[in-house]
Amino acid sequence: MKKAYLEITLQVAKDNRPKAGEVYAKYRQPFLSSIPGAQSKELLLREQDVQVLHGFSTKIEAENYLNSALFKSDVVTALTPYLSAGPEIRIYECA
Numbered sequence: 001m002k003k004a005y006l007e008i009t010l011q012v013a014k015d016n017r018p019k020a021g022e023v024y025a026k027y028r029q030p031f032l033s034s035i036p037g038a039q040s041k042e043l044l045l046r047e048q049d050v051q052v053l054h055g056f057s058t059k060i061e062a063e064n065y066l067n068s069a070l071f072k073s074d075v076v077t078a079l080t081p082y083l084s085a086g087p088e089i090r091i092y093e094c095a
Contacts, residue, residue: 002094003039006054006062009088016082020050023078030070037061059093 012020024043031054032038040055056062065071066089 002058004056004059004062004094005092006056006065007088007090007092008052008054009090010050010052010079010083011085011087012050012082013084017045017050020079020082021045023075023082024052026078027070027075030074031065035061035065035068035070038065059091062091 010020021043024041028041031041037057038054038061039057040053042053044051044053054062054065056065
C-alpha cells in the first residue's frame with residue numbers, strides 16, 4: 001500500500017510559535033475530516049523551525065491539498081502573520 005507525506009517547514013520565531021500552534025490545532029480536524037485521502041497531521045517543533053507533516057493515501061491527494069480552499073484561503077492566511085520566511089514544501093512518496 002502506497003502512502004505519501006506532505007512536509008511543510010515553517011520559519012516561525014519562538015514568540016510566535018504558540019499562535020502558529022493555535023492555527024495548527026484549529027485546522028487539524030477540518031483537514032482530517034474534509035480533505036480526500038488525508039490520514040494524519042502532526043506538528044513537529046524543532047529548535048530551528050516548525051514542521052507540519054501531513055499523511056495521505058497518495059501523492060496526488062497531497063498535491064491536491066495544496067490547491068484546496070482549506071489550505072490556500074484558511075491555513076495560509078492564518079499562518080502568514082507568524083512566518084519570518086516563505087514555507088518549504090516537499091512531498092514524499094513511500095513504496
